[in-house]
């Protein structure tokens with residue numbers, strides 16, 4: 001096992017990894033930018049090393065600075081968390097070439113699965129359903145129009161290297177497709193340095209359902225069931241739950257097996273997630289694979305009792321998975337609410353500032369993952385997520401009741417957060433009955449402004 005690891009991330013996920021390392025008897029060294037200087041979570045690591053100024057390009061995305069910190073601290077491995085460099089195969093290669101293990105998959109499987117076009121090709125080869133659309137990258141406007149006419153509108157243009165809901169455009173007709181192509185390409189070029197895009201059928205009433213995978217270097221792959229992340233706005237997840245409330249047993253089985261099959265075909269190890277869209281007829285289509293630990297991993301930890309972060313560290317160190325597929329049991333229902341420092345009334349504008357009060361709920365089945373506290377200053381440089389509230393109960397009804405109670409106890413002042421929106425959604429009859437799709441939250445919010 002590693003004796004010391006570098007945490008190349010910030011905020012709640014850095015703290016999540018620091019805590020796991022401490023419990024495993026591994027020393028942690030956390031990298032931080034000057035914008036995070038003085039944050040309490042840095043004191044919970046064995047050591048903290050400044051890697052640069054606030055802008056992520058100069059710190060959390062700065063590979064030479066991170067490697068220098070890792071060498072100074074003499075670590076055995078680097079944990080990238082999620083976001084920043086977590087899905088950067090070049091970074092994984094650099095780490096390993098410096099004799100530092102990258103806690104994640106091999107650079108090859110990351111490249112293969114991370115490129116959405118190649119990933120869909122691999123899926124088709126292994127009989128994992130994909131939505132109708134282009135077989136590869138779309139090179140010209142004519143080709144785009146031809147595909148759209150074959151599969152029928154609406155279609156979605158997506159960046160091959162896309163992430164975080166960027167580089168996507170929905171088109172309902174030729175004119176929208178032509179302009180959507182151009183804006184998706186330029187957005188993808190500036191955000192990901194890769195302007196390749198592809199087209200697929202846009203499903204109007206679908207749910208987002210994803211499968212948690214974990215594999216070891218010995219070639220074992222196990223799935224940890226699915227999460228439902230249908231409650232989104234602007235293609236970003238707001239509420240995640242496990243299991244998916246509408247899935248029948250056969251579909252669950254087929255979905256989870258398809259995800260494991262795809263990862264096995266890519267020689268995957270570490271924690272990963274295979275994302276699908278699920279339609280009303282229980283057909284599922286692959287969207288993409290995230291080759292890292294995800295924000296919403298705690299709901300899966302709750303229903304399976306498996307610590308995904310610790311298991312990811314163990315397999316990175318070369319240990320065999322400590323459980324088999326038949327050992328993984330689904331227990332109860334877990335829901336996560338992402339608490340973002342945003343004002344839902346003002347189009348989710350970010351709310352940086354100092355927290356005068358930060359009080360979290362507790363009690364049976366309640367977990368809060370957050371790096372915040374009263375007096376914490378939210379830097380303007382990064383993601384607006386400041387806490388994850390996770391509840392786990394025997395049934396979905398009890399989980400919703402527990403979430404409502406917990407949201408009511410949570411006090412964050414003076415900034416605006418997504419708490420009132422979560423409270424509203426927990427009381428919404430469509431959400432409670434499971435009658436929602438990925439556009440549900442946006443329809444609800446746009447109805448308000450009318």
Ligand code: ADP
Pocket residue numbers: 131156162163164165166200201202203204206208232235275277287288438
């Ligand atoms: P990203 O990598 O940017 O997160 P994804 O491929 O995971 O992109 O898609 C993000 C979200 O966009 C999905 O959760 C879903 O809401 C929406 N989406 C993507 N593809 C489709 C599609 N074919 N039809 C309908 N919605 C889609």
